Amino acid sequence: xxxxxxxxxxxxxxxxxxxxxxxxxxxxxxxxxxxxxxxxxxxxxxxxxxxxxxxxxxxxxxxxxxxxxxxxxxxxxxxxxxxxxxxxxxxxxxxxxxxxxxxxxxxxxxxx
Amino acid sequence: xxxxxxxxxxxxxxxxxxxxxxxxxxxxxxxxxxxxxxxxxxxxxxxxxxxxxxxxxxxxxxxxxxxxxxxxxxxxxxxxxxxxxxxxxxxxxxxxxxxxxxxxxxxxxxxxxxxxxxxxxxxxxxxxxxxxxxxxxxxxxxxxxxxxxxxxxxxxxxxxxxxxxxxxxxxxxxxxxxxxxxxxxxxxxxxxxxxxxxxxxxxxxxxxxxxxxxxxxxxxxxxxxxxxxx
Numbered sequence: 345x346x347x348x349x350x351x352x353x354x355x356x357x358x359x360x361x362x363x364x365x366x367x368x369x370x371x372x373x374x375x376x377x378x379x380x381x382x383x384x385x386x387x388x389x390x391x392x393x394x395x396x397x398x399x400x401x402x403x404x405x406x407x408x409x410x411x412x413x414x415x416x417x418x419x420x421x422x423x424x425x426x427x428x429x430x431x432x433x434x435x436x437x438x439x440x441x442x443x444x445x446x447x448x449x450x451x452x453x454x455x456x
Numbered sequence: 457x458x459x460x461x462x463x464x465x466x467x468x469x470x471x472x473x474x475x476x477x478x479x480x481x482x483x484x485x486x487x488x489x490x491x492x493x494x495x496x497x498x499x500x501x502x503x504x505x506x507x508x509x510x511x512x513x514x515x516x517x518x519x520x521x522x523x524x525x526x527x528x529x530x531x532x533x534x535x536x537x538x539x540x541x542x543x544x545x546x547x548x549x550x551x552x553x554x555x556x557x558x559x560x561x562x563x564x565x566x567x568x569x570x571x572x573x574x575x576x577x578x579x580x581x582x583x584x585x586x587x588x589x590x591x592x593x594x595x596x597x598x599x600x601x602x603x604x605x606x607x608x609x610x611x612x613x614x615x616x617x618x619x620x621x622x623x624x625x626x627x628x629x630x631x632x633x634x635x636x637x638x639x640x641x642x643x644x645x646x647x648x649x650x651x652x653x654x655x656x657x658x659x660x661x662x663x664x665x666x667x668x669x670x671x672x673x674x675x676x677x678x679x680x681x682x683x684x685x686x
Contacts, residue, residue, distance in 0.1 A: 345495035346521045353500055356527055360517060360534040361507035367538050369564040371546035376553060385546070387683060388676055392543040393573065394645040395675030397636045398653035399668050400512070404629035406657045418626060422633070429634045436475040438634035439627055446626055 417455045421446035465588040469595025472574045479631035480511075480570065480600060481607045482624040487514050488611020494522035498612055505608040509565065509601065511628075513537045536669055544572040551579045551589050559590060566597035573635050643686075648679030 346353070401422075408418035425442030432438070449455060484505070491501035496518070508514050513534040520530045544567055552563065574596045579589055640646050652675025659667035 345493075347495075347524055348521060348527070350497065350500070352527060353496060353521065356517070356521070356530055357500060357504050357507050359531045360513065361509075363531065363535045364508055364510050364513065364538045364541070365565055367535065368541045368545055368567040369561065370542045371549045372552060372560055372564050372567075375546065375549035387680060389543060389547045391645055391648040391676045391679040392540070392547065392672070393576075393639040394636070394641075394649040395652035395672045395679065396540045396543065396668075397569070397632050397639055398649035398675065399656035399671040401629050401632045401636055402653035403656045403660050403667070404632075407660055412657070412660075418623075421626070422629065425630050425633050429637050433634075433638055434475065435479055435631065435634040439479045439630045442630040442633070443623075443626060446623055450621075450623070 415455055417446055417449040420449055420455060462587050462591040465584060465591035466595035468578070469574070469592040469597075470599055472578065473570065473596040473599050476570045476574070476631065476634075477599060477603045479627050479634070480603050482627040483511050483631065484604045484607025485611040485614065486625050486628075487511055487518065488608040489614060489617075490515060490518045490522075490611075491608075492612055492615045494518045496521070501612045502609055505605055508534070509604060510534075510538050510541070510568070511604070536666060539669060540569075540672065541567055544569070547576055548572060548593070551575075552586070552593065554586050555590055563590070563593060563597070566594070566601055568597065568600055569635065570600055570631070571597035573639065577638060644679040644683045647682050648675040651675040651678040 348356075405419045405422035406412055406414060408416045413419070421442055424445040425438050428434075428441040429438040487505070488501060491504060491514075492498065496504070504514055504518075508517075516537055517530050517534045520533060525533075545564065548567070552560070555563065571593065575589075575593045578592055578596075582588075584592065636649065640649050652671045655671035655674045656667055659670050661667070662670060
């Protein structure tokens with residue numbers, strides 16, 4: 345439980361909210377003033393989603409316990425979900441198979 | 457584009473985002489639960505979702521609040537995590553150029569990983585005009601906003617009652633996983649994803665969650681180098 349005051353918590357929530365909105369608005373507002381995105385920037389932008397999403401996913405699987413560990417239920421379920429995601433491209437199939445795999449592995453109790 | 461075509465575009469966006477909402481819902485519940493457990497009062501915990509509306513940042517901020525981290529570290533961490541949204545903003549901007557100031561302000565507020573991914577994929581496949589593209593974008597963004605608010609309120613109401621053995625937080629990487637493969641389209645994006653993913657694992661110890669951004673930059677650099685030198 346936090347010992348920060350309610351007023352400070354409101355200030356934190358408000359600051360993060362305003363800052364996040366300005367980040368979101370940034371290029372949507374700015375790019376109206378230029379004719380088109382320069383090719384070099386376009387090249388970078390095209391690569392961004394793949395890089396950022398991969399950087400969000402992989403540590404969640406390899407560091408499921410907080411430490412690096414590939415012998416966990418979550419890593420194994422993540423590998424299964426990756427195969428499903430790759431083959432089906434379906435969010436629903438990925439989530440249901442991934443959660444199903446995790447619960448099955450947890451029930452079996454082979455891993456950590 | 458006439459009104460009925462715009463309505464069709466809006467509902468195409470809704471249809472595209474619907475399966476993704478199933479992954480967002482447990483995420484929102486988890487963020488609501490975590491906010492209450494961190495010691496936010498229910499009004500703050502509920503207000504955080506419409507004010508911030510960014511799941512990973514909310515979850516990280518709540519985690520740091522629970523540990524009484526310095527206020528500047530809490531804000532900086534959340535904004536660093538959300539810096540990726542500037543990249544999405546830039547990617548969407550060419551498709552939404554010419555939109556009015558208010559729709560743009562609102563559209564920015566609604567910008568998420570999922571609405572971005574769904575919309576960019578759609579804009580690449582089709583040649584709708586600006587009105588159609590904006591309608592599709594809002595069609596994908598608004599249901600996600602509603603789902604996020606409802607699910608996080610539910611999380612706040614449930615409070616600490618969700619059994620941790622359900623492991624519902626695992627739905628978060630699963631959602632990102634499902635979004636990853638469509639984003640990997642060719643050699644450059646594949647290399648960017650592999651390098652960024654491995655770098656994020658190696659750099660997980662960096663302070664302030666800087667590992668995510670540093671890893672993304674390494675991955676993008678690798679992708680750019682491979683495309684420029686081929």
